[in-house]
Each structure stands twice: as structure tokens, then as C-alpha cells.
Amino acid sequence: MGLITGLLTLPVAPVRGVVWVAEKLNDAAERELHDPDVLRAQLAVLNQELEAGDITIEEFEREEERLLDRLHAVRAAGRVPSDRR
Numbered sequence: 001m002g003l004i005t006g007l008l009t010l011p012v013a014p015v016r017g018v019v020w021v022a023e024k025l026n027d028a029a030e031r032e033l034h035d036p037d038v039l040r041a042q043l044a045v046l047n048q049e050l051e052a053g054d055i056t057i058e059e060f061e062r063e064e065e066r067l068l069d070r071l072h073a074v075r076a077a078g079r080v081p082s083d084r085r
Contacts, residue, residue, distance in 0.1 A: 034070075034074050035074075036074055036075070039067055043067050046064060047060075
């Protein structure tokens, strides 16, 4: 980037920084959303909540189905978190 271009685009530098941070946060959220280990950990926590009596069996079954659907979708799509490639 040249000096003139750098000076002319300086006022939008904070916007570019915010966009970069937002993209990084989105990437991290996508990785976590599709990480089988995270989904399995959420299932384990769900089981603990049921055993502790913190949730009802209906809440457990509804959330378990949602998590298992996500896990099966990840496996079917062949997604692997980028840090494992």
C-alpha cells in the first residue's frame, strides 16, 4: 500500500479492524459449532444435568435430539475442524 493510499484510507482503518475481528469471531464460532468433540462434551453436560435433576426428561430428549442431529450432520458433511487438518 502506497503512502497516498494509506493516508486516504486511514479514516476507514477502524472499520477494517472491526470487520477483521468479526470475521475471526465468526470463524471460531463456525469451528466450535461443527466440532464433534464440542458436541460430545455438550452431550456429556446434558447427561450430567439430567442425572442431577436440573432438567426434565423432556428437556433432555429435546436437547439430545438437537445435538445428535448436529453431530450426524457434521459427520455426513465430512467436516473436520481446521486445526485437525
